[in-house]
Amino acid sequence: MRTDLLSDPVDGLDEALAAVDAFDRVLVAGLLRPQPAQADGLTAITDAVAGTPLAARVAEAAEKTAAGAAGEEHFIALAAARTALMGSVHDALVSRIGDVTGRPHAEATAPAAGGDGPAANVLAAARAWLCDIARAGWQGIDHELVAGAAPVVSAMLPDPLLRRQAALLDGFAAELAASCPGATLERIPVRRWADLWSRALLLTLPGATGAATGAVTSTATGRLLPLGVDVQEHATAVQAQVHAVFEPADGTAPRLVRAAVSAPKPDTVVGAGLWQLLRPRMSLLAAVSEGRSMELDAMPVTDEGDLVWDDERARAGEPADPFATARVILSTAADPVTAPLDRHPVRIAVPVLVEGYAVEREDDGPTVFAVAGHRLAVDTDRVPAAGPLTPETVAASGACVGLLRWDAGAFVLQPLAVETTVRKKTAAVHAGAWAGGTTDKTGVRAEKAATDSVAVLRERAGRLLRK
Amino acid sequence: MTVWETSSVARVVPPARPRKLAKVPFVELADGRLQGVVSSGSDIGRVYVSSIATGTYAFACSTNNNRPCGGARGMFCNHIRTLVAEAVLQYGAERVARYLKAETPGQEPDASALVSVMTATRPAQGDTSAAAPVFSRFLRHLAYLEREPVTTPLPEMQWFPPTRAVA
Numbered sequence: 274m275r276t277d278l279l280s281d282p283v284d285g286l287d288e289a290l291a292a293v294d295a296f297d298r299v300l301v302a303g304l305l306r307p308q309p310a311q312a313d314g315l316t317a318i319t320d321a322v323a324g325t326p327l328a329a330r331v332a333e334a335a336e337k338t339a340a341g342a343a344g345e346e347h348f349i350a351l352a353a354a355r356t357a358l359m360g361s362v363h364d365a366l367v368s369r370i371g372d373v374t375g376r377p378h379a380e381a382t383a384p385a386a387g388g389d390g391p392a393a394n395v396l397a398a399a400r401a402w403l404c405d406i407a408r409a410g411w412q413g414i415d416h417e418l419v420a421g422a423a424p425v426v427s428a429m430l431p432d433p434l435l436r437r438q439a440a441l442l443d444g445f446a447a448e449l450a451a452s453c454p455g456a457t458l459e460r461i462p463v464r465r466w467a468d469l470w471s472r473a474l475l476l477t478l479p480g481a482t483g484a485a486t487g488a489v490t491s492t493a494t495g496r497l498l499p500l501g502v503d504v505q506e507h508a509t510a511v512q513a514q515v516h517a518v519f520e521p522a523d524g525t526a527p528r529l530v531r532a533a534v535s536a537p538k539p540d541t542v543v544g545a546g547l548w549q550l551l552r553p554r555m556s557l558l559a560a561v562s563e564g565r566s567m568e569l570d571a572m573p574v575t576d577e578g579d580l581v582w583d584d585e586r587a588r589a590g591e592p593a594d595p596f597a598t599a600r601v602i603l604s605t606a607a608d609p610v611t612a613p614l615d616r617h618p619v620r621i622a623v624p625v626l627v628e629g630y631a632v633e634r635e636d637d638g639p640t641v642f643a644v645a646g647h648r649l650a651v652d653t654d655r656v657p658a659a660g661p662l663t664p665e666t667v668a669a670s671g672a673c674v675g676l677l678r679w680d681a682g683a684f685v686l687q688p689l690a691v692e693t694t695v696r697k698k699t700a701a702v703h704a705g706a707w708a709g710g711t712t713d714k715t716g717v718r719a720e721k722a723a724t725d726s727v728a729v730l731r732e733r734a735g736r737l738l739r740k
Numbered sequence: 741m742t743v744w745e746t747s748s749v750a751r752v753v754p755p756a757r758p759r760k761l762a763k764v765p766f767v768e769l770a771d772g773r774l775q776g777v778v779s780s781g782s783d784i785g786r787v788y789v790s791s792i793a794t795g796t797y798a799f800a801c802s803t804n805n806n807r808p809c810g811g812a813r814g815m816f817c818n819h820i821r822t823l824v825a826e827a828v829l830q831y832g833a834e835r836v837a838r839y840l841k842a843e844t845p846g847q848e849p850d851a852s853a854l855v856s857v858m859t860a861t862r863p864a865q866g867d868t869s870a871a872a873p874v875f876s877r878f879l880r881h882l883a884y885l886e887r888e889p890v891t892t893p894l895p896e897m898q899w900f901p902p903t904r905a906v907a
Binding site for chain 2: 290436
């Protein structure tokens with residue numbers, strides 16, 4: 274791995290991000306009565322996409338918006354321009370990571386045209402809410418405005434085809450609600466909220482999710498070798514994503530794939546409770562805990578390399594050590610290509626093996642791996658609490674399987690598993706070790722507490738719901 | 741802009757801390773109130789909907805069938821005290837104090853300090869009009885358990901990494 278390339282500047286990155294930042298600042302004060310400074314931000318994003326097919330629509334949208342006369346179509350055009358810029362940043366970073374890992378890249382396929390998609394009404398309601406939010410600006414949000422998202426989310430949740438929109442809007446609205454009133458906010462997550470806003474707005478367009486996830490176009494038959502589990506969660510949703518190397522049974526080249534399982538949840542279900550919600554739906558989590566591979570038989574897979582998991586199409590295979598997989602096969606496995614609409618730096622999560630580093634860590638401070646004279650920041654905060662991997666274990670490690678990510682201008686490594694030496698023996702500690710269950714004493718206690726919480730909620734739901 | 745401001749995954753809301761849910765299955769800081777649902781100690785079919793307003797500490801407590809709580813006459817009843825205690829467990833005392841605008845001068849806020857600061861202002865008894873919306877928010881919250889997991893990927897969850905930091 275050429276870690277030296279991670280700290281080299283990427284051409285054009287600063288310029289693209291400067292245009293994004295200029296637009297993001299426009300959303301802080303809102304677009305109800307735009308000020309001259311906001312017009313400058315709108316000009317910056319217009320100029321940035323001037324050479325693209327979006328140019329005319331964005332220019333018109335910026336003009337209307339600067340005049341305080343923006344309609345839905347204008348906000349959508351601006352969100353599209355921002356998404357295109359972030360897409361270009363994503364592409365530049367992925368290309369750099371390709372140079373770092375030296376791995377082959379899967380070939381991009383033309384995106385399938387999205388169908389009309391479901392539930393036009395509820396998507397229109399979501400769009401209207403997002404436009405009102407843009408008019409108010411982050412400094413103008415209040416409880417009444419933010420509460421407008423709740424009926425939209427409630428209407429989306431029963432429909433599994435709208436889970437992406439529901440999970441995003443719910444998490445976004447919860448953050449806004451916790452930050453009300455906007456007028457008294459001491460600091461504002463400017464890029465994050467602009468990300469969430471523009472993403473949510475584009476997902477309300479007909480066919481957006483169909484085109485974005487890369488329709489299921491093929492099936493996977495062969496051996497699946499898990500590398501580790503990445504968890505994502507907000508108060509009312511959780512997703513676990515297993516990163517793995519897939520070896521096709523037909524002898525073609527191995528490639529990297531992911532398998533995700535997600536669920537809505539009450540905010541009081543946390544820690545081990547997350548695994549309990551997800552475990553029954555995906556046998557792969559148990560395989561990960563047991564350190565096993567799985568044999569897949571015609572498992573549906575998207576163009577983006579996402580397996581759409583079905584327990585009927587998988588059975589437990591031989592024991593497989595993620596570090597062996599990382600050392601032997603990972604360097605030859607092809608990285609999947611992200612669907613065009615999904616390209617954003619936050620999507621970058623590239624499995625890598627890092628060895629031979631020195632750990633720099635001052636008391637509870639951030640962890641840094643020094644590799645061949647270069648420093649790579651380690652994001653231990655992303656390691657799920659319900660697991661045996663801790664920042665201390667990472668600090669004492671000698672090898673790490675992790676996800677290479679990029680945020681706020683720098684690459685970071687998210688540990689999925691580390692090797693440490695205990696009494697002269699090498700032992701691996703996995704972040705997702707408890708995904709399928711555990712016999713660890715702390716783990717068992719956490720499982721018991723989570724089971725009790727869910728039992729109480731189910732008892733209350735049984736008694737009080739449907740009355 | 742600062743690093744936090746240019747982070748796509750800046751952590752904005754700390755996750756709820758784990759707590760036992762038997763006494764208070766639901767508590768939230770929302771709509772300008774600390775509000776929640778407290779299970780009745782004597783009747784398993786009954787719950788109390790309790791709330792304290794931010795700033796004024798106007799309090800209310802009634803059953804889900806809108807009968808007034810006998811204890812909440814002129815002062816915080818035990819349901820409201822329990823609600824504060826569980827909110828402190830879930831969100832941390834500091835966040836609860838900040839939300840309620842209840843300062844505890846000279847000492848670290850904890851549940852009992854918060855209750856004494858608020859009761860010392862002799863807060864007014866609010867009306868119970870909030871009970872119905874709070875109860876329906878609780879039911880909406882419970883309905884999240886009824887939703888099936890899916891295995892189609894949710895790429896947007898990449899914006900929501902976990903955090904080991906607590907409230």
